Amino acid sequence: MPALLVLEDGTTFRGEGFGAGGTTFGEVVFNTALSGYQEVVTDPSYRRQLVTMTYPHQGNYGVNRDDAESHTVQASGLIVREVSRTTSNHRSEESLDGYLARHGVVGISEVDTRRLTRRIRSVGAMRAGISTEILDADELVDRVRQSPGMEGADLATGAGTTEPYDAPAEGDARFRVVAYDFGMKRNILRLLTGAGCDVRVVPATTDPDDVLAHEPDGVFLSNGPGDPAAVKHGIAAIGRLLQEQTPLFGICLGHQLLGRAVGAQTYKMTFGHRGANQPVRNLASGQVEVTSHNHGFAVATESLPGDGPFGAVEQTHVNLNDDVNEGLRCRDVPAFSVQYHPEAAPGPHDARYLFADFVSLMEGAR
Amino acid sequence: MPKRDDIESILILGSGPIVIGQACEFDYSGVQACKALRREGYRVILVNSNPATIMTDPDVADATYVEPLQAAFVEKVIAAERPDALLPTLGGQTGLNVGLELAESGVLAQYGVELIGAGVDAIRVAEDRRLFSEAMAEIGLDVAAAVRATSVEEAQAFAQEHGFPLLVRASFTLGGAGSGMAHDQASFDRLVAEGIAASPIGEVQVDESLLGWKEYELEVMRDHADNCVVICSIENLDAMGVHTGDSITVAPAQTLTDVEYQQMRDAAFAVMRRVGVATGGSNVQFAVNPATGRQVVVEMNPRVSRSSALASKATGFPIAKIAALLAVGYTLDEIPNDITRETLAAFEPVIDYVVTKIPRFAFEKFPTADRELTTRMKSVGEVMAIGRTFKESVGKALRSLEDGTIGFTGQAGDLDDDALREALRIPHERRLLDVDAALTRGWDPAEVAQLTGYDPWFVDQLLQIVEIRREVRSCETLRNVDATLLRRAKRVGLSDAVLAAVLHTTEAAVRQRRREQGVVPVFKTVDTCSAEFQAHTPYHYSTYEEETEVEVSGRPTVVILGSGPNRIGQGIEFDYCCVHAVLALREAGFDTVMVNCNPETVSTDYDTADRLYFEPLTLEDVLAVTDVEAAGDLRGVLVQFGGQTPLKLAHALAEAGVPILGTPPEAIDRAEDRGRFGAILDQLGIPQPPGAVARSLDEAVTTAQRIGFPVLVRPSYVLGGRAMEIVYDTDHMHDWLERNAGEGDVLVDKFLESAVEVDVDAVFDGSEVFVGGVMEHIEEAGVHSGDSACVLPPYTLGRGQQHRLRDYTAAIAEALGTRGLINIQYAIRDDVIHVLEANPRASRTTPFVSKATGVPLAKVAARVMTGATLAQLRDEGLLPPVDGITGPEPGHVAVKEAVLPFNRFQGVDTMLGPEMRSTGEVMGIDTDFGVAYAKSQAGTNAMVLPAKGTVFVSIANRDKRAMIFPVKRLVELGFEVMATQGTAETLRRAGVQARLVHKVHEGTPTIVDHIAAGEVDLVLNTPSGSTGTRVDGYEIRTAAVSHGVPCITTLSGILAAIQGIEGLRENKVGVRSLQDYHAELAALRLSTHPH
């Protein structure tokens, strides 16, 4: 099945369709992780994005029930050099091709993904479209140009659960945590419950007073897709929680929302960080963590306030490659967050200690 | 923390000669480290006995000691240089063991030398399998169940408990020496006994079998701030049971989920931390049960390794360089990433291509060796290829091997199905091709996977190649293959040669069709980051995609073709020459372009040439490179430096319109075609052994009868003397012809008995010759020049003879029309100089000559080939005013000795002959010939001469007379003599009392038992008579090899050894740096030939 991929700047790639047939639009991004395609495509932060995997072979070890980061495929499309027609792993249950087809997601293979990546690197993340129906490049480019962009888009509302639910702690329940679900990855929940937290997962739009009524030891702010600036209600809710000195821990979108709530700015990066090899310096220890990333927006370091609505905010982590802010901590209220993914999945486990830090923060606030 | 300023000088140990298990990867690592440390301002002192390395170039370290890598010699260097620190992790197992020994014996403490990179405890825990298993248990990591034993009895209980198969391995050995899989009691008993003998501490470990599990390696780095990163993951195509060095391996890992991979990553860091490698690179090996995912740690190497070289080439991340910087106190986040410039070394490289490594073997040299691949490493080299998919990279790797394979053709000889099934089940050199054959026959991929232990994913990849090839074949003719199919075929890595074979046409026709259809490769870049950042190092590979990233410059450009995989007959020497050519031309203002496929080499370091193409050295792939380079100012290609590999391409390249620099293809032909070469010699009036080219069996026999036995026979057009033999009579001739039927024409030459062989390396610029050096062989003609020891300057040739050699060399070079390097081998008998052959290219001895004389011969040649004259180069100062013959005799003697892999191939006869079998070489240098010779023997590690003890003498009748004086001399030097009957009697008559011992068939204890019991320190055994290897001598020689007793098999070798022993006994053994020797020689030249 021939397929076509076009970018809004008119760049064209021809390949073979896989997964579902059809036409799909989104922001084209690339991820450099060598493994972990299942975790990537099921990560809700990839909503409305067409994900290019830079490693050429995808699907080799199939797909299994345990490694999905949410209940479905979240990315809007998948772009690869080659998709495996067999799967080989003792846990494999399904092929990547079949999995995407079952979830109605369009994929394109046989693409010169390196050329595409170099294009994205030099121009920036762009709107793009993949189609197995529209094989005329001009027509597809026109359609791409009509599709919505990422900036200003509130994709987080609705990416997560619509109903609250409880996830009990593994072993003894030591803390009560409420998690704002902007599109939370499963492994975050696993690590929170594994750290002795009884977690109540609530929808993105939950009223902070309802959260407070639950008398949590701490509140977790999840990852999620889209532009943080557009998630107004989330930012407001965080402000309310901070007033109550509720211990807060945020990851990715949660980090950006916390940043905005304490008075910092966020901005859209040229093409973001997506991969499992990003070096981040922990400014307190001086050590370098190799970390999993997936973000196209970031908190502007210079905007971290010395004296903001919630006092002083300091940078705790920084990306070694490009000095982008990767973490913050409030000096005057019990809140911290990181831009990257300590829960990994996929990626290295170097930053797992942050979950323990959250536990300490909650302990300290008791 | 920045670098340490409490140390100023650092001693680095190389890995010595190329042997199986340790090849030029350590030259690559060592060079990187030396360069990096010197750039940081440290004084670098280097010890390495291998003259063929770039590392021992006098401008790589501040003081270079070409001395044996033994504690006693290194101690002398320490005493002379007083370094502040010793970095032992760059010289492979050899360097590590010597470093450990110096630390444990207190030498380092005595001289206040700090061990950096890896501490004594870390080395011990990593190297001692018992300590390692205990350490793993402590941190909760799984290892194979195991027991240690120092006797067969001790190991027995474990065997009873676990049943066979069981893995037996010797503690503290390299590349699996002394290890093997025991499938029954008999093999178990044998392996345990052998392992105990092979282990320096007399211990074996017996492991639970993990045969058939998937094997992985992670290359990890750690700095003193405890930052840890994985540089590369490697998955073995061959399952556990085949040594990783002998396995086809692929980077990155292909069939691990991220969950499994991260578990392995965590484990690798835990291993490194527990073992206690404070800084540097390590290699951690894992086994994974494919049915359950259970992960087991196999071992870790606390140093750079062959895998780390592969990982560096595979990712663009220079592990050795970074390891050296970490050892002096830097942390990963303080070191820039050269490739991206804007990022740092603290990250994990990601790649957007697939890398495949295929080992290269040399079984054809050892016909009696067991070809099954096991836990004991047998390969002599390897190739690496890069493609965007596994299919593409494995296809490229296959055609890089240069073993006659053109790629996946689907043929498996004439194996029937049963034989093919067996060939899939038992690991061997060509199993990948058997898989291709089985899939071509339509076998179920699941069955193929099950038989081979290859992961089904890989089998499916191979099947895809088979399927596309089938589509091509069904087109029947080239014209029927449309552009789409052609492109698909190229995208799965099928070579033009395979397509030509499938379509019954020529490679040239396929190439033309491709070009017409626009099916040409593009070149992408290795950049450590999958294009996330811009790359500044032009390290390229070809693939069939849409965008090319090569940026040619407007500067005059020269392409240098490398030498491909290490093999017997063509090794690191040629890489050395290629690197020198690059350096010289870069300096002269050219843009240099390197093409090579051997990941172990310095030539494939990304900063050696201006542009690096990691590509097979086939016509197709080289033309693809010259095609893109032609967009710039391409002046031509150098085919002289990479040995026979590029030379073979010269004609075809020229035909395709690519300019060949230096010696033109016609001149190459004139030298290589026996008939034409012979005619030229006749014209010049230069003697050569009588001989002829025989086109049939009968003709071979009649020729031999005409010129008279003994004769030397060989198939035409071979390198390294393959299948070459001295034939003594007609029956023997028939026998040889039978064994070598079907090899084409046969060359029959009169064998010159008792002749002195000489090698001359020279550069000819069209009007003038510069002789780099004359090397007199110690062994007589008849022992391949690559296997014999040689001496520079000659130790018996007269000045007059040397001048005659110079005249001959100049005349031959001129008559052939060579430009650049030429190597001529001569045999001198009764003062007549015969020419044996002329090689219009760099030779195996080029680096040795340069090290011995201080003249960069390969650099000079590269300049000459690009237009400079010798006179110009003298003016520039690149050449001294006088050459190796017209100049003064140096005050020192350099001896080159070959290193043979007999300890790897049990049962192979060690008798030297005209077929080359050595893997590497060492150099001994001293002012005294005897000491230089003794050093060269010590450098081999196998032939270390004793200064006292018992010598066993068993001499062929024809040599008995000549042996009397030498043996008497040994008695004078205090040796006890043991001899077999005949030899003992001769000696007794000459007044030497020898202890009589039994020959093998004379009843126990035999001489073999005495050797095994450690009662013999030196064996002198010259082989009697003609061919039969089953003579007594064979048993004696193999016993000596397996018990590490030096065994000398030629009369001339024995005489040299005695001079060596005299040198040792007089205690004159000192050490001195190459820089010193060179400076002295330069001063001498200046004093005798002032400008």
Ligand SMILES: Nc1ncnc2c1ncn2[C@@H]1O[C@H](COP(=O)(O)OP(=O)(O)O)[C@@H](O)[C@H]1O
């Ligand atoms: N328990 C085992 N069962 C089967 N094969 C093994 C086992 N342990 C090691 N091997 C094989 O033997 C090879 C060599 O073993 P290794 O421990 O890596 O030693 P070294 O590399 O030092 O020779 C490995 O590459 C692996 O293929």
Ligand SMILES: Nc1ncnc2c1ncn2[C@@H]1O[C@H](COP(=O)(O)OP(=O)(O)O)[C@@H](O)[C@H]1O
């Ligand atoms: N006519 C000969 N008489 C004695 N020895 C010879 C003769 N020809 C060759 N040899 C021996 O055989 C070796 C290999 O022969 P050579 O012609 O150099 O082949 P190669 O191409 O393998 O180097 C030489 O190094 C020399 O020792």
Ligand SMILES: [Mg+2]
């Ligand atoms: Mg190993």
Ligand SMILES: [Mg+2]
């Ligand atoms: Mg020769």
